[in-house]
Amino acid sequence: MLRPLHPVAPGTRTAxxxxxxxxxxxxxxxxxxxxxxxxxxxxxxxSMLKDGWRLLVEDRFWLDILITIWRVFGGFVLASIFAVPxxxxxxxxxPVEAFLEPFVSFARYLPASAFxxxxxLWAGIGELEKLLVIFVGSVFQIILIVAVKVGSTRRDLVExxxxxxxxDNGIVKRVIMPANAPExxxxxxxxxxxxxxxxxxxxxxxxxxxxxxxxxxxxSRLATGQIIFGIIVIGLIGLLSDFAFKALNRWLYPWSLx
Amino acid sequence: MSKLLIxxxxxxxxxxxxxxxxxxLQPVDLAVAAxxxxxxLGPSGCGKSTLLRIVAGLEAPSTGRVLLDGKAxxxxxxxxxxxxxxxxxxxxxxxxxxxxxxxxxxxxxxxxRNEIVASYIDLVGLRGFENHWPKQLSGGMQxxxxxxxxxxxxxxxxxxxxxxxxxxxxxxxxxxxLLLGIWERRKKTVLFVTHDIEEAxxxxxxxxxxxxxxxxxxxxxxxxxxHPRYYTLKTSPEFSAxxxxxxxxxxxEAMRTAQTQSA
Numbered sequence: 131m132l133r134p135l136h137p138v139a140p141g142t143r144t145a146x147x148x149x150x151x152x153x154x155x156x157x158x159x160x161x162x163x164x165x166x167x168x169x170x171x172x173x174x175x176x177s178m179l180k181d182g183w184r185l186l187v188e189d190r191f192w193l194d195i196l197i198t199i200w201r202v203f204g205g206f207v208l209a210s211i212f213a214v215p216x217x218x219x220x221x222x223x224x225p226v227e228a229f230l231e232p233f234v235s236f237a238r239y240l241p242a243s244a245f246x247x248x249x250x251l252w253a254g255i256g257e258l259e260k261l262l263v264i265f266v267g268s269v270f271q272i273i274l275i276v277a278v279k280v281g282s283t284r285r286d287l288v289e290x291x292x293x294x295x296x297x298d299n300g301i302v303k304r305v306i307m308p309a310n311a312p313e314x315x316x317x318x319x320x321x322x323x324x325x326x327x328x329x330x331x332x333x334x335x336x337x338x339x340x341x342x343x344x345x346x347x348x349x350s351r352l353a354t355g356q357i358i359f360g361i362i363v364i365g366l367i368g369l370l371s372d373f374a375f376k377a378l379n380r381w382l383y384p385w386s387l388x
Numbered sequence: 389m390s391k392l393l394i395x396x397x398x399x400x401x402x403x404x405x406x407x408x409x410x411x412x413l414q415p416v417d418l419a420v421a422a423x424x425x426x427x428x429l430g431p432s433g434c435g436k437s438t439l440l441r442i443v444a445g446l447e448a449p450s451t452g453r454v455l456l457d458g459k460a461x462x463x464x465x466x467x468x469x470x471x472x473x474x475x476x477x478x479x480x481x482x483x484x485x486x487x488x489x490x491x492x493x494x495x496x497x498x499x500x501r502n503e504i505v506a507s508y509i510d511l512v513g514l515r516g517f518e519n520h521w522p523k524q525l526s527g528g529m530q531x532x533x534x535x536x537x538x539x540x541x542x543x544x545x546x547x548x549x550x551x552x553x554x555x556x557x558x559x560x561x562x563x564x565x566l567l568l569g570i571w572e573r574r575k576k577t578v579l580f581v582t583h584d585i586e587e588a589x590x591x592x593x594x595x596x597x598x599x600x601x602x603x604x605x606x607x608x609x610x611x612x613x614x615h616p617r618y619y620t621l622k623t624s625p626e627f628s629a630x631x632x633x634x635x636x637x638x639x640x641e642a643m644r645t646a647q648t649q650s651a
Contacts, residue, residue, distance in 0.1 A: 291489070300493050385479055386479070
């Protein structure tokens, strides 16, 4: 009955997707409301929602949400501004790649979270430090992926452009860059997802605002409902920004989907 | 004076991983008169595409030189328009923008560009598709756009590397007539590489047959069939006689290729 690779009807697909969420929440409700786990360690779905509502209305949690969003996008935009041109330069000009690639490959494995103590020493515990954590976590990843994409630009397109009279400069600007623009945008969407992980780590240490700060703060008060609410908010914002990014890409690069 | 002169051009590729160097092309001499339609016919791997790419300036010859209007070819340029076998339209540009690409690279003013592009869209019969993306076109339409794109630069010579090789038989026949019709009306020097014997005869005023690898010119056959040519020509006795002769020539070379590969 289940044939490999056989497509599923759109309606069934949606229903199945929702069904898992329902099952998941039902299981959660069953172990918590049914008394199978200790309430101190895991809040039930209803008190999670109650805690979340109180956070938003009384504790002005939406300010924390806004500040976290600003940090993610600030650090991410900063990293992109540096990384995309460097990645394009590495992909297009092989001496630049030979010069930078070994270092970037090494730097990519340096864990951003391990930089936090150092960044606090350098930049304090203010906004700059949070932006730098995301910057360090994203910049090398973006450089490398963009360099690889640009380096694998279709050679026949480059050759065709040369036979049409394009200069070396014209090849970079009017072939290599537009040819890879959708893939670069797709890379940024991917890395933005990772940036959401870095921001929470940055906010868990030496912070006085943001979603991560609320979470670590709730831990000391055993407010597991708040922690779960915070995690779900991050997930939802991540999902929304992902949708927005996808829609933007579709609008900017209709030719890649036509 | 010849439009294009190929003098003792050969190509040897360096051996892979310290292996023996491979000669793809033995020294070739060829003189092409202005407004001639030359097809280069040979089995696959005979170096005919390599020769064309050297004329285009996309590859450097190991020996010899290529002269276009007396000037040596050193790199690709808009005076040698090229149509590739693979679909090389820029996917981020519309049909009209693709055709205008070369003109834009040369900094021609927009209004002039638009006029030229419109005339070539009519020439290849793509009116109504100006604003389509390449992905929305069939293979034949993409190659028509690629021909228009190469011609829009008004090159001194048009180079085609098995341009209809990926098309189905019926479409290929129509494309041959379209290209030949353009050549009959506008006159242009053309080098057309193919492994299809019928195509080579139908298009050409001169067929150059190449030997198996390492390639050299094996025979040089003038085609004195009258113009304008229609598909009905392909079933005429004169055409069949030429086809029989060339089939024999190419078959020997193809067998030679098969033997060296199995050896």
